[in-house]
Amino acid sequence: MKSFFVLLIVSGLSFLDAAPWREAKSFILKKDELVKVLVKSEGQERILNFRWTLYTDKALIVHESFDRYVGQHVLYVGHTNQSFRKVLLSANRTQRDVPYVIVVFKKFDEANATAQMDLLLVDKENRIVLDYLTKK
Secondary structure (H helix, E strand, O other): OHHHHHHHHHHHHHHHHOOOOOEEEEEEEEOOOOEEEEEEEOOEEEEEEEEEEEEEOOEEEEEEEEOOEEEEEEEOOOOOOOEEEEEOOOOOOOOOOOOEEEEEEEEEEOOOOEEEEEEEEEOOOOOOEEEEOOOO
16 A cells, blocks of 8 residues: 555656646847747648847847737746747647647846747647747
């Protein structure tokens, strides 16, 4: 019985360590430097773009576009508004989870005037493939 509880605790801890995202990529961007990501899914190819245009009062202004929809976000490091989420596909009746990306503002280097941003893909059903077109 003790071994069962030990096994249960160890398996629970390993589950907590698993990341919810399937893919992660980090970018160091200068002002107006564009990131282009080709989003391939279910016979479709669409472009996700994002760039930052202003850093003031510890806030980063980010512009993004995906599938003819544009957005603007004000992001702060270590704050509730540290990231934005973009849904990549709508849910069908057979799919339970909707794939999406999260773009996170990690830090700003004032000496080099660059922002570090991470892109995280959450796609439990492996419906999405990302190709990074411009930024390595």
